[in-house]
Amino acid sequence: MTLAYTPSNLDEALQILADHPDTVLVAGCTDLMVVDYAMGRRHDAVLDLLAVPELHGIAVSDDAISIGATTKFREILNHAEVQKNYPMLAEVAGTVGGWQIQNRATIGGNIANASPAGDSLPVLLALGAQVEVRGAAGPRIIPYEAMHLGYRRVDLRPGELITRVRIQKPAANTVQMYKKVGTRAAQAISKVVVGLCATIVDDSVAEIRIGAGSVAATPVRLDRTEARVRGARLEPSLADEAGRIASTEVAPIDDVRSTAEYRSFVLGRVVRRMLLNMISGETGPNSTAGSGS
Amino acid sequence: MTQPPRPREVGQSRPRIDGRDKVTGAARYVDDLNVPGMWHGATVRSPHPAARIDSIDFSRARQADPEVAAITAADLPGPNVVKLIAEDWPILAAEEVHHVGEAVAIVVAPTRERARAAADRVDVTYTEVPGALTLDDALRGDPRVGGQVNVLASSNIDWGDVDQGLADADHIVEGEYETGWQEHIYIEPQGMIAIPQDDGSVEIVGSMQCPYYVQHALAHALSLEPDMVRVRHVATGGGFGGKEDFPDMLGAHAALLARKIKRPVKIVYDRHEDIVATTKRHPSRVRIRTGVAADGRLLAQDIEVVLDGGAYITLSPVVLSRAVIHAAGPYACPNVRIQGRVLATNTVPNGAFRGFGAPQSQFAAERQMDRIGRRLGIDPYTIRERNAYRVGDTTPTGQVLKESVSAIECLQEAETRTRFRERWQQFENARANAPDDGRPVRGLGLSLVWHGSGFTGNGEQRMNSPVTIRLNEAGAVEVRVAATEFGQGTTMVLQQMVADAVGVTAADIVVVNPDTVEVPDSGPTVASRTVMVVGGILVRAGKGLADQLMQFAKSDAASPIDCGPETNELELKAGQLLDESGAVLGSFSDIAAAYVASYGTLDITERFEAMPGIEFDEETYRGAAYSAYGWACDIIELEVDPDTLAVSLTDATLVYDVGKAIHPAMCRGQVEGGTLQALGYGFMEEIKLKDGAYMNDRLATYIIPTIRDTPDMDTVLIENPTPSGAFGAKGVGEIPMDGGAPAVLSAIENATGIVAAGIPATPERLFSDRMAGRVVSNDRAGSAKPAEGGPA
Numbered sequence A: 001m002t003l004a005y006t007p008s009n010l011d012e013a014l015q016i017l018a019d020h021p022d023t024v025l026v027a028g029c030t031d032l033m034v035v036d037y038a039m040g041r042r043h044d045a046v047l048d049l050l051a052v053p054e055l056h057g058i059a060v061s062d063d064a065i066s067i068g069a070t071t072k073f074r075e076i077l078n079h080a081e082v083q084k085n086y087p088m089l090a091e092v093a094g095t096v097g098g099w100q101i102q103n104r105a106t107i108g109g110n111i112a113n114a115s116p117a118g119d120s121l122p123v124l125l126a127l128g129a130q131v132e133v134r135g136a137a138g139p140r141i142i143p144y145e146a147m148h149l150g151y152r153r154v155d156l157r158p159g160e161l162i163t164r165v166r167i168q169k170p171a172a173n174t175v176q177m178y179k180k181v182g183t184r185a186a187q188a189i190s191k192v193v194v195g196l197c198a199t200i201v202d203d204s205v206a207e208i209r210i211g212a213g214s215v216a217a218t219p220v221r222l223d224r225t226e227a228r229v230r231g232a233r234l235e236p237s238l239a240d241e242a243g244r245i246a247s248t249e250v251a252p253i254d255d256v257r258s259t260a261e262y263r264s265f266v267l268g269r270v271v272r273r274m275l276l277n278m279i280s281g282e283t284g285p286n287s288t289a290g291s292g293s
Numbered sequence B: 001m002t003q004p005p006r007p008r009e010v011g012q013s014r015p016r017i018d019g020r021d022k023v024t025g026a027a028r029y030v031d032d033l034n035v036p037g038m039w040h041g042a043t044v045r046s047p048h049p050a051a052r053i054d055s056i057d058f059s060r061a062r063q064a065d066p067e068v069a070a071i072t073a074a075d076l077p078g079p080n081v082v083k084l085i086a087e088d089w090p091i092l093a094a095e096e097v098h099h100v101g102e103a104v105a106i107v108v109a110p111t112r113e114r115a116r117a118a119a120d121r122v123d124v125t126y127t128e129v130p131g132a133l134t135l136d137d138a139l140r141g142d143p144r145v146g147g148q149v150n151v152l153a154s155s156n157i158d159w160g161d162v163d164q165g166l167a168d169a170d171h172i173v174e175g176e177y178e179t180g181w182q183e184h185i186y187i188e189p190q191g192m193i194a195i196p197q198d199d200g201s202v203e204i205v206g207s208m209q210c211p212y213y214v215q216h217a218l219a220h221a222l223s224l225e226p227d228m229v230r231v232r233h234v235a236t237g238g239g240f241g242g243k244e245d246f247p248d249m250l251g252a253h254a255a256l257l258a259r260k261i262k263r264p265v266k267i268v269y270d271r272h273e274d275i276v277a278t279t280k281r282h283p284s285r286v287r288i289r290t291g292v293a294a295d296g297r298l299l300a301q302d303i304e305v306v307l308d309g310g311a312y313i314t315l316s317p318v319v320l321s322r323a324v325i326h327a328a329g330p331y332a333c334p335n336v337r338i339q340g341r342v343l344a345t346n347t348v349p350n351g352a353f354r355g356f357g358a359p360q361s362q363f364a365a366e367r368q369m370d371r372i373g374r375r376l377g378i379d380p381y382t383i384r385e386r387n388a389y390r391v392g393d394t395t396p397t398g399q400v401l402k403e404s405v406s407a408i409e410c411l412q413e414a415e416t417r418t419r420f421r422e423r424w425q426q427f428e429n430a431r432a433n434a435p436d437d438g439r440p441v442r443g444l445g446l447s448l449v450w451h452g453s454g455f456t457g458n459g460e461q462r463m464n465s466p467v468t469i470r471l472n473e474a475g476a477v478e479v480r481v482a483a484t485e486f487g488q489g490t491t492m493v494l495q496q497m498v499a500d501a502v503g504v505t506a507a508d509i510v511v512v513n514p515d516t517v518e519v520p521d522s523g524p525t526v527a528s529r530t531v532m533v534v535g536g537i538l539v540r541a542g543k544g545l546a547d548q549l550m551q552f553a554k555s556d557a558a559s560p561i562d563c564g565p566e567t568n569e570l571e572l573k574a575g576q577l578l579d580e581s582g583a584v585l586g587s588f589s590d591i592a593a594a595y596v597a598s599y600g601t602l603d604i605t606e607r608f609e610a611m612p613g614i615e616f617d618e619e620t621y622r623g624a625a626y627s628a629y630g631w632a633c634d635i636i637e638l639e640v641d642p643d644t645l646a647v648s649l650t651d652a653t654l655v656y657d658v659g660k661a662i663h664p665a666m667c668r669g670q671v672e673g674g675t676l677q678a679l680g681y682g683f684m685e686e687i688k689l690k691d692g693a694y695m696n697d698r699l700a701t702y703i704i705p706t707i708r709d710t711p712d713m714d715t716v717l718i719e720n721p722t723p724s725g726a727f728g729a730k731g732v733g734e735i736p737m738d739g740g741a742p743a744v745l746s747a748i749e750n751a752t753g754i755v756a757a758g759i760p761a762t763p764e765r766l767f768s769d770r771m772a773g774r775v776v777s778n779d780r781a782g783s784a785k786p787a788e789g790g791p792a
């Protein structure tokens, strides 16, 4: 028998968690269901995060958006402000699973599940997001770089849950690019996924953040590639070099979905292509795995 | 053979009879059925590819759940064998296990959860022993047979003088081609219910293609007379060959448990267990040496086919036989040698899968044609057109193709619709000057295939299948055959064909659900034989029924019709009895009712009759391997992302000679669905092995195409009839599996220059092929190996 808590507000949810620390949080359940079934696992108690109103919805301010943890990818994809100022986020939302999954899967679940292949994670890295978590002891703000501690481990303490994701509005001269390399055109787990955010001033790259997934135990920033590109003049040779650095600065693995060689190669090709597209001004959607908006 | 009647129902695409129930969820599949008192079975499986079983201990399982009962090999009442062709496939592993996932014990409990929990608590200890995990291992020698090469089956064809042909050739072209496993992914996993009866018999209800195979296998395993095993087919969600062999195993497990606990027992696999435990398509390795004249004519083909049979023989000899007979492709060649072997490995036995060996050997044949074309500077269309079979040509078994040969027609129609030659050449030129703009590169690929309909060689003669048509008490016409409906539309086409044979409407025909106490053994539902072969026998039976009723109408005292002695020629048409002038004399239903009132029900039983002159020698592989062949040309157009090598299929042009489309919409459905399965096989569906276990054992990792991966399909049905099939029909179920994979690889080559030798051609494989220099030779002269991250 499983006990299911359906708290009516955030404080109640935190109280239940404080009193029953083994309670398992459930949002869209699209990850949990799969793992539980495969492992033949049952839980004594679960808490339905979808019941908590404070955790849901997108709040827009002049300089940022704040996305509730239980906001579904489809809601993110359809949101006008996201589409306008955070297009990469709308794009990634449209590549998670297929329609059915997008209707249930939440951004908080994607973060907390902490798969190295989680599609939104490199995008959150590239956008410089902050994660707001809360426990009985109060809230904490975690810069996205510090969120992933290791393979499938996030910086959440017992009794804490993810409440919101906050993203600063990118400057007007910022380009955002996203590429998912999946195993097929929809319902695909990423073999390589890249989010890139760059500010361009006078044909030079003033600032750049590149997040990559499925190439390490956690989503990673491509620090060395960024360092080479930051401040440099945009030209084809820079793109070639950035691609070369990107493909060597990670050490991906062979697994059931792909090979280490392919992943390194493709990461380099994708980064190179993004820089070439910046030069040619083609910064539009470039996903191989858009799944029907 | 009697002349087929003029078609009326045949050729129309009526809504499927079973469609509404299936779409609304009213259809009841085995897992929807509950029999009072029913318990559930679960299976304990080997984690090792090769090991000795030291002990099996149920104490933990029994402690946790005292109601649980269990069976091991030691408890079997009859021979420990699932009887197919050979007798080597154990129901439960006895002393040794030979593959990961092999059943070691079965347990039963009141609920599925408890049964599965109990299976997890069975402690089996093993001592691992060396095995042959891969085909490479198998070629080196199998420890199971003292290090010899463990050959499960072999077949050879020798036609003409191959050595002379090679010596006479202007070019010798050599190639080696590999194909991987393929999993059926029928939408409904395997499931069976066994119900023990008071008289000692057992009833089996389940998801299957071949009720009589299950009956035979179970009678053997349980040491019962066949009629003590009643097998009943229920709504079945797909088969693709996967429910030809494995249901014998699952039926045996359910029946053993049911007889032990004297209760009905259900076993239904979940998807993961289904992938882990059930048969797959045989992986293959084919090597071809072809001698070619300067003008592109084939002079000699020397072909070696090696299939990975897995741990047991199952259906491997017949899969190999079909692989070998199709291995030279649909091309005339005076000198052909084909040597085929199936080798054992310590993996799940590979078995029946749509196409049955022909997709593997024709993948190689088609890639070899592309390679020959490249060597001689001839495009893929022209090299095939030059060599494709025409009427009067002789196959490597010495069969003269006398009629219904459409290879050229299929090619030409496909060319007309796609302008293949011109556009293929454009893409060749574009490849040479492709700008590095990140835009996808396009390519076109082509394949030409043939596929023998029905059983190979004398299979049909040997089975001598009976079919029955019955005029029942209600005066309706019943079709009684063992052909099962598992989504492919059997019920519908049987109705249509018999309606026309008798001269009534499809609505007058009742297709009786296959059940061994109700229907005769008209053979298995395999080998694309149902329409062509079973249909053909039914047409004769239907004609017989009509003749008998017309005789009755004309001359019996009890006839409700007064047609006078001078009327000779009567005709039944759409349920009406007509005289020579076409005047309606009465209705079928009135005549049938009067007949039944006077004489009771009427059964007409007919058996297979071979076409004159169709003979095959199974020792020498000489003669007519099949009485008719289907022909098909597939053209695939695709795009490849130059950065990721991800392939996206845009268009498919599918030209298929089916003899006669009984139900054109379903016929296209077979072509299009089968092609998608073939395309997935070609560029997506992959099973990798780690320590003898499948790594891709879930739908999250075994990747099949979704609708978003599916190209637009332009499907053309050509009807070039064969006298050996009902209404001229040839088999259509399997041929769509043959041409998709080679056409995709041909198109990838046209787009990228990468000559992928094996499938699935995943981006990873294309990448390593390119890094290894497997690119078309004029490309190799340039920059074959792009630096990582550098320009292509």
Ligand SMILES: Cc1cc2nc3c(=O)[nH]c(=O)nc-3n(C[C@H](O)[C@H](O)[C@H](O)COP(=O)(O)OP(=O)(O)OC[C@H]3O[C@@H](n4cnc5c(N)ncnc54)[C@H](O)[C@@H]3O)c2cc1C
Binding pocket: A024, A025, A026, A027, A028, A029, A030, A031, A032, A033, A034, A049, A069, A070, A095, A096, A097, A098, A101, A104, A105, A106, A107, A108, A109, A110, A111, A112, A113, A117, A118, A119, A120, A156, A160, A161, A162, A163, A187, A188, A189, A190
């Ligand atoms: C068919 C299919 C396709 C998929 N495709 C993709 C894909 O393309 N890309 C991709 O990235 N993912 C994919 N996924 C994975 C999954 O859908 C996503 O990771 C999704 O975002 C998870 O969200 P959820 O709300 O369903 O999480 P749940 O399953 O409810 O939870 C996942 C984990 O996070 C924890 N959790 C959830 N919310 C919180 C919170 N607010 N605070 C703390 N912990 C929390 C839960 O306790 C659980 O451990 C797919 C899954 C399926 C079944």
